[in-house]
Amino acid sequence: MTNDHSAPETAVKQDELRLEKFLPYRLSVLSNRVSNAISQAYGARFHLTIPAWRVMAILGRFPDLSAAELVEQTAMDKVAISRAVSSLLKNDYITRSEDPADRRRQVLNLSELGREVYARIVPLAHQYESDLIASLSSEEREQLDGIIEKLMVRAKEWSERGLIDQ
Template sequence: MESNFALNDFLPFRLNVLAQTVSERLSAIYASKFNLDIPQWRILANLASRGDMTAQDIARITYSHKSTVSRAVQELQNRGLIARKVSSADKRSFTLALTSEGRRMFRQLLPLVLEFERKLMASISDADARALLKGLAALETVLLGSDGETE
């Protein structure tokens, strides 16, 4: 055992554990009420917030494997929540878009996930919340670049 290494104080470890825990707790909300898994939620959330996108873009933004996104897209299509459209930029590719049913579901789901976030953030002071968000933004800029996406 390396006595000078405190894993629980190692930032990458703590961020990973926290991200996984938040994701699991949040997924309990949309899994139980909407029968969505984590990849499906991420696709719906990205389409709702960013508009039509390709599956490749979603995989890149969410750091998901292409096959994971592909399976989730297929299930969401089967449920009538998203549709594939021929890309206006490249007729050989497809973009994904929320259907009216997908938009309806997202509108029902959004208050629940925002309430989860509100309760989570209420557990720390306003000053700590601002500092946390500022610190995360700084780390994102260092690691991902100024646009917040992978370079």
Template sequence: MSNSAAPEFVLADFLPYQLSVASNAVSNRIADVYRKEFGLKVTEWRVMAMLGDAGALTQRELTARTLMDKVAVNRACKVLAERELVRRQPNYRDGRSHLLELTEAGQDMHARIVPRARAIEEELLDALGEEQAGAFRSMLEEIRQKAG
């Protein structure tokens, strides 16, 4: 039974749905490169990208910064360690955790992936033009901040 006083709900117009679909489309476009050429899953690349950007982090810090599920981060870290792309180091600030950092092989792979990912990003943003792309980034950040 529908309530005629309730506003119409169209999933395709719902912001979380639009963001999710757009995010998945962009991620999948870039993921094709690192899956086919480097054998990485999305979660593994996100961990590598964060470590490449921030340096050594704990799994808890990786989970917080990537907003990924801790089980997904744990699996990604395990796979990357098995492939010797990351290494675990003692965390002298907190003996209960380890710091993860890219190995030399991980740094090399990261350095090869980043230009490819940036080229795809540039290709996608070219559709907006420089001014709109900057405004788009600002709007995304405002929405992310507002969402918490």
């Protein structure tokens, strides 16, 4: 046992960077691993990309949305939405109908087929999430929830206002 009581554990040399402890890096690795694994599962079974599945997930809960409203909901780029929508149309997973009141606007919904696929993926998604957090205690799950919320607030500020001024 080493007697390294001289410096508290939170002290970090400021002139070097321990990448494996650097939060932005760890978040990125974790998120990529999770997303890739899950998208492989969806993609293989239902020919869905992540953006396409996100669109379906939103339409499953909120019918009759336009592409612009999907942009709001998902924080995805409008071009990404447009591409996801057109691939979902090709697969007959969603339907698109013109809004008679505004002919620029097009109302999107899950199709019959789309609803079936949705109904099959949702339990899968819950299962993956459960499996991911299986090793967390229920306290930890609540903590994580709150922590992500706080981090998200800050990250959102960054992307809106630009970074730390300097």
